[in-house]
Every structure is written in structure tokens, then in C-alpha cells.
């Protein structure tokens with residue numbers, strides 16, 4: 637269990653943002669095979685899964701880590717982490 641400098645239990649702090657997936661910008665919209673986001677989303681949460689050949693994002697499971705954005709192969713990115721309350 638990890639605590640911040642004030643002694644608060646960090647494991648009880650929720651995400652500060654959630655991933656947003658723009659399927660129109662996703663390479664799979666151009667019939668290009670890609671599953672990088674689903675592969676890189678942490679095993680413990682698996683907020684992105686592949687349905688057929690397309691990624692599906694479950695925002696409820698997302699912890700906002702940003703790995704999917706980092707590894708998204710679309711240019712511009714099809715994923716972003718949006719701060720909670722921003723959208």
C-alpha cells in the first residue's frame with residue numbers, strides 16, 4: 637500500500653482522466669489491422685478490447701494511464717486521455 641507525502645492512501649485515489657477513443661481516426665476505419673491499444677492497456681483493467689477487428693473502450697474500466705495514447709499507431713492519434721469533467 638503506498639501513501640502520498642500527506643499520508644493519504646494513494647490506492648484509494650481514482651483516475652484523474654479517462655481515455656477517449658475516436659473510431660473515425662482509428663486505423664481500423666481504413667481497414668488497417670491494428671490492436672496496439674488493446675495489447676498495451678494494462679492486464680488488470682483491460683479497458684480496451686477488440687471486438688472483431690475494432691477496438692472497444694470501456695470507460696468504466698479505464699484508469700487513465702495513457703499507455704494506449706502513447707502506443708496508438710494512428711497519426712493523428714485516435715486516443716486521448718481527457719481530464720475528468722472536461723467532456
Ligand code: SF4
Nearest residue numbers: 677698699701702704
Ligand atoms: S488510458 Fe490506460 S487504462 Fe485507459 S484505456 Fe488507455 S491504456 Fe487502458
Ligand code: SF4
Nearest residue numbers: 662663670672673708
Ligand atoms: S492503437 Fe490506435 S489505430 Fe490502433 S486500433 Fe488502437 S485506436 Fe486504432
